[in-house]
Amino acid sequence: MTGYFLQAFIYLCAAVIAVPIAKRLGLGTVLGYLIAGVFIGPIFGLVGNETTTIQHFAEFGVVMMLFLVGMELEPKALWGMRNRLIGLGGLQVGLTTACITAIALLFDQSIGISITIGLIFSLSSTAIVLQTFSEKSLNKTEGARNAFSVLIFQDIAVIPMLALIPLLAMPELVGQSASLATDHHDEMSLVAHLPAWLNGIVVISAIAFVVVGGHFLSRPLFRFIAKSGLREMFTTTALLLVIGIAALMSLVGLSPALGTFLAGVVLANSEFKHELESNVEPFKGLLLGLFFITVGAGINFDILSANLTVVVGITLGLMLVKAAVLYVLSFIFKISASDRWLFALSLAQAGEFGFVLLSFTQQQNVLPNDLVQLLSLPVAISMFLTPGLFILFEKVILPRYAKQENQQAADHIEEMGEVIIAGAGRFGQIVNRLLVSNDIKTTALDYQVSQIDMMRSINIKSYFGDATLPDLLHTAGAHNASMLVIAIDQQERAVELTTYIKATYPHIKILARAFDRGHNYQLKRAGADYVISETYHSALQLGKEALTQLGMHPFQAEQQKHIFLETEESHSEDLYELWNNPQQGDGFLEDYRTLFLQLEATLSEEMNKDRMDAHEKGERGWTPPPKNYIDEMKKDKE
Secondary structure: OHHHHHHHHHHHHHHHHHHHHHHHOOOOHHHHHHHHHHHHHHHOOOOOOHHHHHHHHHOHHHHHHHHHHHHOOOHHHHHHOHHHHHHHHHHHHHHHHHHHHHHHHHOOOOHHHHHHHHHHHOOOOHHHHHHHHHHOOOOOOHHHHHHHHHHHHHHHHHHHHHHHHHHHOOHHHHHHHHHHHHHOOOOOOOOOOOOHHHHHHHHHHHHHHHHHHHHHOHHHHHHHHHHHOOHHHHHHHHHHHHHHHHHHHHHOOOOHHHHHHHHHHHHHHOOOHHHHHHHHHHHHHHHHHHHHHHHHHOOOHHHHHHOHHHHHHHHHHHHHHHHHHHHHHHHHOOOOHHHHHHHHHHOOOOOHHHHHHHHHHHHOOOOOHHHHHHHHHHHHHHHHHHHHHHHHHHHHHHHHHHHHHHOOOOOOOOOOOOEEEEOOOHHHHHHHHHHHHOOOOEEEEEOOHHHHHHHHHOOOOOEEOOOOOHHHHHHOOOOOOOEEEEOOOOHHHHHHHHHHHHHHOOOOEEEEEEOOHHHHHHHHHHOOOEEEEOOHHHHHHHHHHHHHHOOOOHHHHHHHHHHHHHHHHHHHHHHHHHHHOOOOOOOHHHHHHHHHHHHHHHHHHHHOOOOOOOOOHHHHOOOOOOOOHHHHHHHHHO
């Protein structure tokens, strides 16, 4: 028992140290887990043969991840992506298998071994790719959506691969089967000895049970558990569902990940969807992290050093072939610009199912043991290098395409407005619509072509161009404009634009959108005439509505909102002056904290005052009191 505790401590300690450091350095959590595994495994030798066993257990994190992914896809959405799922995914697996098979044949491998290697290397890492997409907020990009379609097809393709690989068995390896069989005598299967037609019926029945049961049986079950009021039982039920489906899929020879993905899609419209996600998510994160650590810890440095040239050649060849195939397919399926590179680089590695298939090929006498051990290294190393490809995309490729987009020729501005609006996103659009509806001419500028096209489609005149460029501002009529509204997303560039306008066109009034209090102060110091934090008034309005919903009279809630606003404004100048003081010294943070606490105390005092006799215009001028207001107030006093 002590040994298990020590091993658990080593794995967790490695993760706690390596992952935050990797995250802070911009390497991502996946690479942090992999590096942690390398240190506790090959480098320091703190873990041993139990790594492979733990890896099989940790692979359940992939199963949980696909369950959660499935819950984000409604059946209608899955059907809508069928063309890319089958076309793009099928071509990727087929072409990659064909290319790698041809290369293996050139190196004098038999046709059976060559096809097997091609099938194994055609798969990519669902765990690493989807986790990194999520971390880097790339899920909504065109490249990520196409990569997701390919990953789903690959998971489905594992099933026919498991059926095909035994047909490629090598007669000279049959002698190994007896010893291997003793190692796997405890594996359970419902279809192992069934004829093909009955095997098919059992498999179809299992899938039908997951679909029908997930739709009709899960809701009564979750309602029954919810009525108990025991949150831990809901967690237990969520795990029961995922583990049960995974076990059923394994018993009928299907991929557990595919089964749980299908169950997630079925439950995508369930009213218990979010509760399920919140209960499964922690287990998924922990097991995925453990899986990545075992991948790093499983790299055999002895075999690697003895075959360094071969392993490096296979790894680089594998990644280049897969990236090339994906890049070509991106042209066929019209994936453009930076999304093309994201699509190609994100899937240019072998996957976790490669370990499963390598083990399976050894059991089925398809690949010899020494070749299995050698090929497992390119699988692990290519997964290890994948976070680096994402960093390459993020730091090198993406900025280059962004620069090209910004360098696109700006539109010819036909009409100059009294007000220039820099940034036509969600904030700038509302300002623009309000002004235009009051017959005020505006010139809206935005550097995102898609945003301009969308606005033009609804007859809102706007122009492509970077509003921070002096030449474009002059063309837009800054010398004649009376006002500039700054609503661009880049905080630093917003401050720089404010400074430039005040220096070059001092007659222009600047109204700016800030992201937070610090940005607000920066814009104010740069010379903005009016600055507003983008969420400030919407938060106040929601807070007022919360007071009303909790039983406060709407008139009183509006009063309290106004008091909050007045109190904040009365202290804002003092806070700004302290922030802007060049002699801040080491005590600045403490002084600022003290002043802010004074503001909070004043707020509480003002909110609790009896304001029944207050008749100031600022407090009651917003609207006449509601009907029967006085009678209701008397009743409340009684």
